[in-house]
Amino acid sequence: MSEGYTPEMLDLIKRVEASRPQRLAESRAGKAFPAMSMDQRDEVLNQYHPDYTDEGRRALGIGPNKGEVYPEELIDLLESRSMLESVKADLSKPDYETDVLVIGGGGGGSSAALTAAAEGLNVILATKLRHGDSNTVMAEGGIQGADQEPDSPYFHYLDVIGGGHFTNERSLVAALTNDAPLIIEWLESLGMMFDKHPDGRMKTRHGGGTSRKRMHSAGDMTGAEIMRVLRDETRNRKDKIRILEFSPAIELLMDKDGRCAGAVLNNLETGAYYTVKAKATVIATGGTGRLHYRGFACTNHYGATGDGLVMAYRAGARLGYMDSVQYHPTGTAYPEQNVGLLVTEKVRGLGGQLLNIDGEQFVFPLEPRDVESAAIIRECVGRGNGVKTPTGRLGVWLDSPLIDELHGPGTVQRELPAKYIQFKRFGIDIAKVPMLVYPTLHYQNGGIAINDQSETTVPGLYAAGETTGGVHGHNRLMGNSLLDILVFGRRAGSAAAKAIAAGAEPGPGTLEHLVQYGKELSDAGLDRGAISPMILPNYATDEIRQRRWDVKSPTV
Amino acid sequence: MTKSTQDNKPIMVGDRTIPPPDARFITISIMGQPYEVPETLTILKAMEYAGYQFKRGCGCRGGICGACGTFYRIEGDHTLRTGLACQTVVEPGMILAQVPFFPSNRAPDLDLDTKTPADEQIATLYPEIFRCVGCGTCTRTCPMDIDVMGYIAYFKRGDIKGGAEKSFDCIMCGLCASRCPANISQFNVAMTARRITGARLTPRSEVTAARAEQVRSGRYEPMLAELCEMSAEDLKTLYVEREREPDLAKPGEWMPKDQTKL
Numbered sequence: 001m002s003e004g005y006t007p008e009m010l011d012l013i014k015r016v017e018a019s020r021p022q023r024l025a026e027s028r029a030g031k032a033f034p035a036m037s038m039d040q041r042d043e044v045l046n047q048y049h050p051d052y053t054d055e056g057r058r059a060l061g062i063g064p065n066k067g068e069v070y071p072e073e074l075i076d077l078l079e080s081r082s083m084l085e086s087v088k089a090d091l092s093k094p095d096y097e098t099d100v101l102v103i104g105g106g107g108g109g110s111s112a113a114l115t116a117a118a119e120g121l122n123v124i125l126a127t128k129l130r131h132g133d134s135n136t137v138m139a140e141g142g143i144q145g146a147d148q149e150p151d152s153p154y155f156h157y158l159d160v161i162g163g164g165h166f167t168n169e170r171s172l173v174a175a176l177t178n179d180a181p182l183i184i185e186w187l188e189s190l191g192m193m194f195d196k197h198p199d200g201r202m203k204t205r206h207g208g209g210t211s212r213k214r215m216h217s218a219g220d221m222t223g224a225e226i227m228r229v230l231r232d233e234t235r236n237r238k239d240k241i242r243i244l245e246f247s248p249a250i251e252l253l254m255d256k257d258g259r260c261a262g263a264v265l266n267n268l269e270t271g272a273y274y275t276v277k278a279k280a281t282v283i284a285t286g287g288t289g290r291l292h293y294r295g296f297a298c299t300n301h302y303g304a305t306g307d308g309l310v311m312a313y314r315a316g317a318r319l320g321y322m323d324s325v326q327y328h329p330t331g332t333a334y335p336e337q338n339v340g341l342l343v344t345e346k347v348r349g350l351g352g353q354l355l356n357i358d359g360e361q362f363v364f365p366l367e368p369r370d371v372e373s374a375a376i377i378r379e380c381v382g383r384g385n386g387v388k389t390p391t392g393r394l395g396v397w398l399d400s401p402l403i404d405e406l407h408g409p410g411t412v413q414r415e416l417p418a419k420y421i422q423f424k425r426f427g428i429d430i431a432k433v434p435m436l437v438y439p440t441l442h443y444q445n446g447g448i449a450i451n452d453q454s455e456t457t458v459p460g461l462y463a464a465g466e467t468t469g470g471v472h473g474h475n476r477l478m479g480n481s482l483l484d485i486l487v488f489g490r491r492a493g494s495a496a497a498k499a500i501a502a503g504a505e506p507g508p509g510t511l512e513h514l515v516q517y518g519k520e521l522s523d524a525g526l527d528r529g530a531i532s533p534m535i536l537p538n539y540a541t542d543e544i545r546q547r548r549w550d551v552k553s554p555t556v
Numbered sequence: 557m558t559k560s561t562q563d564n565k566p567i568m569v570g571d572r573t574i575p576p577p578d579a580r581f582i583t584i585s586i587m588g589q590p591y592e593v594p595e596t597l598t599i600l601k602a603m604e605y606a607g608y609q610f611k612r613g614c615g616c617r618g619g620i621c622g623a624c625g626t627f628y629r630i631e632g633d634h635t636l637r638t639g640l641a642c643q644t645v646v647e648p649g650m651i652l653a654q655v656p657f658f659p660s661n662r663a664p665d666l667d668l669d670t671k672t673p674a675d676e677q678i679a680t681l682y683p684e685i686f687r688c689v690g691c692g693t694c695t696r697t698c699p700m701d702i703d704v705m706g707y708i709a710y711f712k713r714g715d716i717k718g719g720a721e722k723s724f725d726c727i728m729c730g731l732c733a734s735r736c737p738a739n740i741s742q743f744n745v746a747m748t749a750r751r752i753t754g755a756r757l758t759p760r761s762e763v764t765a766a767r768a769e770q771v772r773s774g775r776y777e778p779m780l781a782e783l784c785e786m787s788a789e790d791l792k793t794l795y796v797e798r799e800r801e802p803d804l805a806k807p808g809e810w811m812p813k814d815q816t817k818l
């Protein structure tokens with residue numbers, strides 16, 4: 001079944017098929033396209049990776065990270081005023097009081113909530129969409145953890161830091177790799193259905209940049225399986241965890257000594273605001289893919305708008321590594337309905353190869369992601385060897401049928417069920433014909449700076465997951481983010497418990513810091529009249545935007 | 557960039573729909589109201605094109621979160637169809653409504669340490685499965701092509717693991733439950749069964765447990781501290797020199813030359 005491709009594309013696919021027997025023979029003989037040297041990596045990154053060029057970036061003009069150069073879409077949000085700056089609200093009587101407020105219901109937030117609850121604390125978990133609508137649910141490939149015999153946290157550490165070009169916060173890498181086996185064991189005990197051998201041993205594979213096979217998976221729905229298990233477990237802890245859905249945090253509350261005292265939530269449906277007083281607050285709001293840096297398509301869920309970064313920054317938290325963004329090498333370039341969606345690295349882990357318009361390999365399939373992405377951009381944009389789609393996008397082939405040839409018929413369908421269905425819907429059988437891919441905006445490497453106890457630079461404020469920066473340095477390897485969110489989510493929960501046991505108790509929460517921030521913005525001449533956080537992306541057409549007449553709706 | 561020509565520049569429009577000049581438009585009806593939208597869009601993007609800004613009914617946009625379950629009919633056809641709004645392409649005459657939430661029953665207090673046999677545990681938590689009339693509506697409704705009736709039948713038969721595996725692709729959209737004449741919340745039964753399967757019906761990984769024990773004993777802390785203190789040059793050398801486990805090595809068979817850091 002391949003009627004999903006145009007006749008022109010089917011013609012080009014013949015070249016892929018023509019070169020396949022030889023590539024197959026080489027793969028079977030253990031011969032791979034040569035990996036790049038460190039110098040070659042630098043060269044392709046400098047010339048073709050979007051992070052290494054000046055286009056679409058500018059220096060931030062306010063706050064603790066003033067002067068650092070970030071993507072403009074993000075700077076626009078940070079250089080905006082708060083919608084709550086001048087509200088007249090009585091903050092003296094909080095609507096909710098709790099020990100721990102967790103902001104964000106992905107894997108990071110859910111694991112923080114479960115850990116705090118296990119320590120006996122009362123938790124409110126406030127999330128913007130449904131609990132679990134997150135980037136976590138989308139992760140397909142797997143989660144790393146050095147639990148096999150030839151492996152250990154030591155080697156995992158080396159892989160993480162090498163993948164991150166030796167720029168990572170080392171203490172965070174140590175925490176990440178040390179806790180990994182504990183996380184795998186924890187998930188197993190919660191009833192996660194890992195891919196296993198009959199005797200219970202985890203099935204593990206290589207990922208980009210790994211020296212040992214330590215990628216654990218649950219089909220190609222690893223993140224979905226983690227998320228539904230964690231969500232189900234929070235529902236099991238109703239005694240301790242209260243979940244507020246469709247209730248994004250809009251701003252943090254700060255006491256007069258600069259300690260975080262909770263947050264203001266907004267009920268998306270009624271528009272009503274609620275204040276939460278908390279002894280500890282954890283931000284776990286995930287990534288920023290929906291800011292669409294430089295017009296790139298993205299793999300992220302609808303709510304990935306960087307709200308946590310904005311709130312924390314206004315409260316004075318330092319950010320780190322925010323200049324660094326991960327473009328996933330293999331985003332779908334065709335069919336149009338799937339554009340931007342991730343094609344998991346597992347395809348390459350299983351032996352799938354990247355090919356240009358002539359059906360030739362041009363890069364080792366498992367280089368670190370930034371190198372792999374830059375190599376694809378070079379092949380398409382620099383060398384003109386990309387395949388053009390009917391809508392003018394470019395891509396290279398990812399030869400998935402090779403997987404069935406290597407590992408036996410049925411492997412693609414068994415190992416990549418979700419991807420298989422996603423393409424089949426549009427008339428493309430990825431066990432028979434290759435996929436067309438191009439780099440897509442995928443992951444925010446940087447974020448709120450934390451230490452190995454998930455503490456931010458603001459007292460009482462913790463952060464975990466994709467909203468933080470430092471663990472992965474300037475480049476993350478697959479399978480280390482699902483791990484990261486759980487390691488630091490759990491560490492945030494424990495650290496909050498420790499602080500509360502030691503008597504942490506903020507004073508009354510105020511929104512004074514917002515007034516201060518607004519004033520700094522005006523003083524610096526940066527006030528464009530814009531407000532943030534974004535909360536929901538806006539994909540309306542220009543016509544609809546104009547028809548909204550810039551008038552507030554009479555109903556909400 | 558070296559050889560960049562205009563022709564090699566890809567189109568970059570984020571996730572906004574900008575129809576090409578020759579795009580063809582079709583009429584669909586969103587909750588009874590007609591809108592003109594470009595063909596080939598998914599329901600989700602067509603609704604955004606029409607002017608909707610989602611609060612509910614939209615999550616991953618990639619067919620995996622289950623937020624966007626949708627019922628629709630095609631004008632003139634009696635069949636009620638279902639799909640995920642983010643995965644279903646609009647058709648002329650489509651009349652649609654999303655089901656962003658459906659009240660469901662989740663049995664409280666799942667105990668994974670119990671000694672109760674798994675089949676009894678499911679039967680006690682969800683006795684309503686025995687009222688399934690085998691109508692197959694759930695299976696026909698499922699946008700993930702899961703044999704929902706089939707997995708419920710496994711649970712009735714006491715094959716918890718079999719049903720768990722059959723239900724594995726479930727994204728918990730709730731569409732099956734919305735049509736069940738026996739008022740079963742199939743996806744919650746399956747969720748419970750999968751957790752029981754993962755925790756109780758599958759052997760635990762001994763290798764993982766052993767490693768976790770070593771971590772708890774503090775074995776790796778000095779090794780990691782040493783790496784944290786090391787000069788960048790030395791780290792780079794270790795990185796470049798590290799051995800790579802061969803792709804086709806059998807589990808547990810290959811061991812590195814240097815075993816002092818295991």
Ligand SMILES: Cc1cc2nc3c(=O)[nH]c(=O)nc-3n(C[C@H](O)[C@H](O)[C@H](O)COP(=O)(O)OP(=O)(O)OC[C@H]3O[C@@H](n4cnc5c(N)ncnc54)[C@H](O)[C@@H]3O)c2cc1C
Pocket residue numbers: 103104105106107108109126127128129130131132133134135136137138139140141142143144222223247248249250284285286287299300301303304305307308342442443464465466467478479480481482483485535
């Ligand atoms: C398609 C895809 C595939 C991936 N594959 C892998 C993989 O194979 N392996 C791997 O390790 N990693 C993978 N990743 C990365 C990984 O999934 C994410 O980085 C990670 O899950 C992020 O978890 P999180 O808890 O930090 O954020 P999320 O899971 O995104 O959760 C954040 C939550 O916060 C909520 N939120 C946002 N703003 C607010 C607000 N203002 N108030 C309240 N709540 C808010 C969001 O709605 C969301 O529920 C993948 C990512 C994507 C997108």
Ligand code: SF4
Pocket residue numbers: 697698699700701702704725726727728729730731732733742743
């Ligand atoms: S089994 Fe039910 S809840 Fe699960 S995907 Fe199918 S219809 Fe949705």
Ligand code: SF4
Pocket residue numbers: 687688689690691692693694695704705708735736737738739740742
């Ligand atoms: S819809 Fe309900 S009654 Fe009908 S087969 Fe499915 S579970 Fe049974």
Ligand code: FES
Pocket residue numbers: 613614615616617618619620621622623624625640641642643
């Ligand atoms: S939006 Fe997640 S399944 Fe459609």
